[in-house]
Structure formats: structure tokens, C-alpha cells
Amino acid sequence: MILLHYQTDEGPRLAIKTKAGVFDARGASLDQVFLGATPSPGDELDESRLVYAPSVPNAGKLLCIGLNYRKHAEETGAELPKTPILFAKFGNALAACGQEVPIPKTTKQVDYEAELVVVIGRETRNVSVEDAPKYVWGYTNGNDVSARDLQHATPQWTLGKTPDKFGPIGPYLVSSDELGDLGPRSITCTVNGEVRQNSNLGDLIFSVPELVSYLSRYFTLSPGDVIFTGTPNGVAAGYADPKPWLHPGDEVVVEIEGLGKLTNRLVDGV
Numbered sequence: 001m002i003l004l005h006y007q008t009d010e011g012p013r014l015a016i017k018t019k020a021g022v023f024d025a026r027g028a029s030l031d032q033v034f035l036g037a038t039p040s041p042g043d044e045l046d047e048s049r050l051v052y053a054p055s056v057p058n059a060g061k062l063l064c065i066g067l068n069y070r071k072h073a074e075e076t077g078a079e080l081p082k083t084p085i086l087f088a089k090f091g092n093a094l095a096a097c098g099q100e101v102p103i104p105k106t107t108k109q110v111d112y113e114a115e116l117v118v119v120i121g122r123e124t125r126n127v128s129v130e131d132a133p134k135y136v137w138g139y140t141n142g143n144d145v146s147a148r149d150l151q152h153a154t155p156q157w158t159l160g161k162t163p164d165k166f167g168p169i170g171p172y173l174v175s176s177d178e179l180g181d182l183g184p185r186s187i188t189c190t191v192n193g194e195v196r197q198n199s200n201l202g203d204l205i206f207s208v209p210e211l212v213s214y215l216s217r218y219f220t221l222s223p224g225d226v227i228f229t230g231t232p233n234g235v236a237a238g239y240a241d242p243k244p245w246l247h248p249g250d251e252v253v254v255e256i257e258g259l260g261k262l263t264n265r266l267v268d269g270v
Helices: 030-034 070-075 208-216
Strands: 001-007 009-018 021-024 060-065 083-091 101-102 114-121 136-143 173-175 185-191 194-200 227-228 251-256 261-270
Touching: 001 030, 009 208, 101 194, 114 208, 136 227, 136 261, 185 227, 208 227
Parallel strands: 060 227, 101 261
Antiparallel strands: 001 009, 001 173, 009 021, 060 083, 114 136, 114 227, 136 173, 185 194, 185 251, 251 261
């Protein structure tokens, strides 16, 4: 199943994307889908005219994993982590495909991070690696936008990770059975059409089941929680000086094979 959310005057609505087109989900909610409901297609929609909402518009926890690609760890000069490096974004960071991302005036070093985002579909607590896939509903594209100067201003990364709209996800939410085996799927990021990141999921240090199992040992994961699983090499911070930081007007496109394209433009913020 391929789902998306689009904006209406009453708030985000759920839609289903099929080979025949995009259809309203007849009032069904994502919560109902997590419980196993299969929404019936309603009115056909013109996707080109839709204003996307975040693919999980009311995401609970926004959990993020750092340094989870081998080559990205190498470009930062860091040792490969022995356990997942966990940090978080807050709800204000959520943004949709097509939504503008404001650059705060407090930063001059804004970076992009193409990421596979896992969406939890069932209450998950202390599950094994083997059982973890049963608790994953599906996947979406993510961009862990990061202000590097703020990120490293203190030992904690929060300042640089959760400014407004610094966590775009979308445009689609694709179920695990629809997507199939993740395998070495390609993951790319382009800035104004220039390829900056070009890798595959085979470079992940900790797999999706390992991450879900690890996190569930320490706290309960709930339906609608999302996990940004880390970014591959090619971030602006990994380039030689002068580093190609993002600026107002830049367009960033994240694409993971089978999940569509997540596109956002950077603008001046406050």
C-alpha cells in the first residue's frame, strides 16, 4: 500500500496511490490503517494539484540515528559506533514534500542529510531483532536538515537538529509488504540538480531490525513514531573548504528507490 497525506481546509487527509491514480481514502485515518484497516478508494485526485502534508502528519517520537553509514563515519573521521547513536527532533521540525524550509538567522552552516525513515505500526517494547520487522508498518524519505555550527556548539546536538521544518518527510508512506526487501536500495540527494549523496542502504552499519530492537529495549515505540536511520557520505560538512552549505533558494531532493522524491526549497528564516 502506498499512502500520502494532502492538505485541506479541515487539515490533512489520507489518500491512496495506485497504478490507476491517487484516491481519497474515504475518511479513513492513518491510525485505522495501523490497526489493520484497508481504506476504500474514494474520489480520484489530481496529484499535481495537491499540497502534500507530512507523510506521517502527527508523528509521535521523531527518533534519529547518527553515523549509521560506514562511509559517512569515515568522512567525518569518526570510529564506527559500537551501538547506535541516538538523538531526537521535536514535532516542530516536521515538514512536507514541497514545503519551504526556513534557515534561521542564528546559523550559517545548514546541511542536508538524505535518510530512510522507518514508521512504526504497532506498540513495540523489548522485541528481538528477528521479530522487529513485524512492528514496522513502512517507510518514507526523510531529510535530517542540520545546522552544523549549532549542532556542535554544545555537547548535545538538539540546537542544530530541530529548528522549525528541519525534518521533512514524504511524499509517500510505503508499506513494508509493498516495498519488499530493502536490500542495497539506492539513496541519493541532489542540491539544485547536483548530486551530493549517492549511496545505497547496504552501507548501513545498524540495520532497520537492529535499530528497532535496540530502541525498544529502552522505551516503548508507538504507532506513528518515526526513526530517521542515518545519512550516507556526501554531506556538505564532509567537503573540503569552502563547504557547500545550503542557502536560501537552494532546492534539495532526496530519493530512495521505491519511495518517490522528497523535494524542499530553502528560504530565509527568522
